[in-house]
Amino acid sequence: MAQGVTGNGTQSAAGAVRVPDWHLGATRWTQLTLTENDPGRFDPGHWIDIMRETRSNAACISAGGYIAFYPTDIPYHYRSSHLADTDPFGELVEGARSLDMHVMARVDPHAVHPDAAAAHPEWLARDADGSPQEHWGYPDIWLTCPFGSYNREFITEVAREIVTRYDVDAVFANRWQGHGISYSETARRSFRDETGYDLPRSEGDTSDPAWRAYVVWRRRKLSDLVSLWDQAVRDVRPHARFIPNLGSIAARDLDRDMLVRHFPFFLIDKQGRSGVEAPWSAGRNGKRSRAVFRDRPVGLITSIGPEHHQHRWKDSVAPGAETATWIVDGFAQGAFPWFTKFNGMVPDPRWIRPVAEAFELHERLEPEFAGRRITADVALLEAAGPEAARTGGRAHEEGFYHALVEARIPFELVAEQNLTVDELSQFKVLVLPDAERLSVEQCRTIQAYTEAGGSVVAAHRSSLDDEYGTPRANFGLAEVFGADLNTPVRGPVKNNYIALTEEHPLTQGFEGAQRLIGGTELIGVTARPGTGVPFRFLPDYPDLPMEEVYPRAEPDAPAVVTRELPGGGRSVYVPFNLGALFWEALQADHGTIIANAVRWALGGSERVRVTGSGLVDLAVWEDADSVAAALVNLTNPMALKGPIRETVPMPEQRVSVALPEGATGATARLLVAGTDAEVTVSGGRAEALVATAQLMEMVSFTWIREDRS
The missing domain is CATH 2.60.40.1180 (Golgi alpha-mannosidase II)
Incomplete structure (x- = not known):
């Protein structure tokens, strides 16, 4: 089944010439991740039929790494124990090529078998005490260090063997970035030589200079690795690429200049909703990735089974309506569809028709997407990184996100690392759900955006800390907000209310009401002269006993501050946890405040x-x-x-x-x-x-x- 390279390595088995921009025609993907016992059991012909039924024009197929599904000649490249004299990878490649599909070979470098671990202990990831790390999910296999010779030499050799033997357009690597900090001798020595620090003992502490140095060092090391792999593949087959999986946060862990050179497209490995995620999460994933590189295609990987952060049911099937909706919402927001199936056997085929229907819809609409681009007047700054999740920043974002979806206000996301004047200039309104950590330079960028006519809607702790979490004496965007800090965050507060104190477009929809539900985390601010204060906090009063539940004083502190900006735009600042509380409690009034604020900031009717x-x-x-x-x-x-x-x-x-x-x-x-x-x-x-x-x-x-x- 193997296809040798002819001439310059760009001639396919079917006779079609492969060109560097092949990826532009790879817009509907089938991914099959084989299990060790698939060879000899599963039917490759059935999978070719599935590719045909789903109108797939590209396929990602398991090839090697942890397990080889082709007859490899590389020492310690573990062959499936069921492989015998078969070549399931080669048979699937040939079948996909017979349908004029593009093909990507999947490798998984994250673990090795006992014989490789014994022969090459330098390949293994190690804990802080220097002990090799056994795999958490399966006994007697071992995690690999992403910074050592396993990735740089062994996986490079595997990639070269695959692209030499088979007619593929790319190699795809899954789980290649490591799992936490690897304290291998190679990593320890390299980090110490290049930074002067010992590897940090814990992750995510931005006050630790060793951790800050590690983030930069890791980015450089992984970026160099991608460059090495990509060049190795292209040396053999000039049109081909090596495309490691970057997950749902797209390209944020790697060097941007390297990505420009080596990544023709990006993938979102957020394969379905987890827990109680809202169904618009698929579209948000597309927006997130496009926010990093707006000029590169992005694909959304969808599992045919349920995804859950605590449970793994990889052999199961999700409801067809859920799978189809995930795919469709993804491509409506600019992410081409890609479905993945684990295990070559198909004991439950109920997923095939929903996937086919969604893919057929994409095929029908694809000509309409071509030549058009997604546009919006509103941009929401995405809370970035693990710190946002730790401090609850994701909940603030999700509340604002859902409110804008409910209000049918078209909007895009802006990536925190892509916060530039040029990026913001395409939008009329920037939304900051809880942009707590903003550097001085980022605050200056937002200030310049408003001076050029842009508007800002912000809430809660936005701009209160610098990028390392150090509190400021005042908001970094106080001039934009028209408000100054006088009392730090206070809460949780029960039984809080805000009173309508001025007639303003932000109070539309509340006719007849005198007060609304307020927040549970409050910030005391002083509104500057020339601002509007359509809502004010009622001073605290008890929530029990019931006979004591009544206000003792008139509304006083500003709960919403509005301002007409000198540049022609507008600002709205809400000094409480509006987004997170809306996401938690889903009180309609909070969603209305968000929608009203954004529409007023737009300054005119929506396009x-x-x-x-x-x-x-x-x-x-x-x-x-x-x-x-x-x-x-x-x-x-x-x-x-x-x-x-x-x-x-x-x-x-x-x-x-x-x-x-x-x-x-x-x-x-x-x-x-x-x-x-x-x-x-x-x-x-x-x-x-x-x-x-x-x-x-x-x-x-x-x-x-x-x-x-």
Whole structure:
């Protein structure tokens, strides 16, 4: 089954020439991760049929590393004990190529078998006491050190053997970055020689100079490793690439210049919702990765089984509606689809049809995505890194994220490490859910953004600390907020309320109400002259006994501060945990405050507006002559619990777009339904009706312009 390289190494078995930009045609992926006992049991022909049924145009197939699924000649490259004289990897490569598919070989470098561990102890990861680290999930196999000769020499040799023998476009490495700090002698010596420090004894302590040095050192070492692997593959097969898995945080652990040179696309290894994640999480994963490199394709890996942070059910099947929704929400937000199956056997085929339906939908809409890009006027700064998770930053982000989804406000994410004036200039509003740690330079960037006309909506501890967590005496963005710190964070506070104290667009939707639920973590601020304070905190009062539950004083401290900025933009600052509390308690008033704040900060009507009932995730795809609104239907009986048992057909939606200058009207087409839509034009806007949809609908508006001939 092996295919030798001919000429310059770019000729495939089917006769098609492989070119460096092959990845642009690899937009629907099948991944098959084989198990040791698959050879001789599973049917490769059945998998070729699955690739055909799902309209896959690319495949990622297990080849080697921890276990070889081809007849390797490399010492200590462990062959499957069931391999005998078969070559399942080669057979699958040949079958995929017969369908004109692109092929990527998967290797897993994270562990070795006992014979390799005994022969090469220098390959092993070690704990702080110097003991080799046994695998946590399986006895008598050993974790490898990512910084030593195992990765740099052994896996490099494996990659060369694969691309020499087989007609593949790339090698994909999973679990290659290590598991925590490896205290191998190689790592200890290299770190000490290059930084002057001993390896840190614990992870994540940003006050420890050794940890800060480790983050930089690790980034450099892993980046050098990727460069080595990629060049080794390209030396054999010039069009091919070595593409390590970077996980859902995309490229943040590696050197940016290296990524530009060696990564033609990125992958998101967030394969499904975990626990009670909301169904829009798939689209958020796409936004996160695109925020790092907006000019590179990104793929969302989807498991056909359930994913859970505490449990592993790799041989199971998730509900079809959940799998299809995850795939569709991902590609609606710009992440091409990729599904993965563990084990070549298919004891439960219920996943095949939902995956095929979602992939078929992507195939149908793919020409509409081509040439367009996702646009939005609003950007949400994503809480970055493990520190954000530790301090609850993710909950603040999720609350704001869900409020914007519910409000049908199109928005993008901005990556913390990509916070530049150029990046922000494409947006009208920057949202800071709880950007606690901002450097002086990042605060200056946001200040410059507002001076150029940008608006900011911020909450809670935003800009209170520097990038290392050192508290400031005042907000780093006090000038933007129009508010100064007078009391640090206080809480948890029970029974807190905010009173409506000024008529303002932020109070819309609360007609008749005098007070709303406030926060549980409060910050005391002084509003500067010239600001608005539409909400103020009621001073604390008891929550028990019930007879004592009444306010003793009038509203006083600002609970929301608004400001018209000199550059023409606006700011809204909310000095309590608005996002996290909305995510925890899901009180509708908190979501309304977020939506009102963002809409007021926009300073005008939204370019794309969708009205109707139900839960809809919205993305706007645009080119010079058209706008397409992608409406993903997330309406289901358990929308905020996580699992999707069924998708309730989308209720009627009205999609309205602002006409560009020079346009006198528009035509509209429902791209999923495949029908034209009636358009009404009024007040400089075009509106079309979506009567219903199942997974999604995409409404494409094309402009009618005045004939000037």
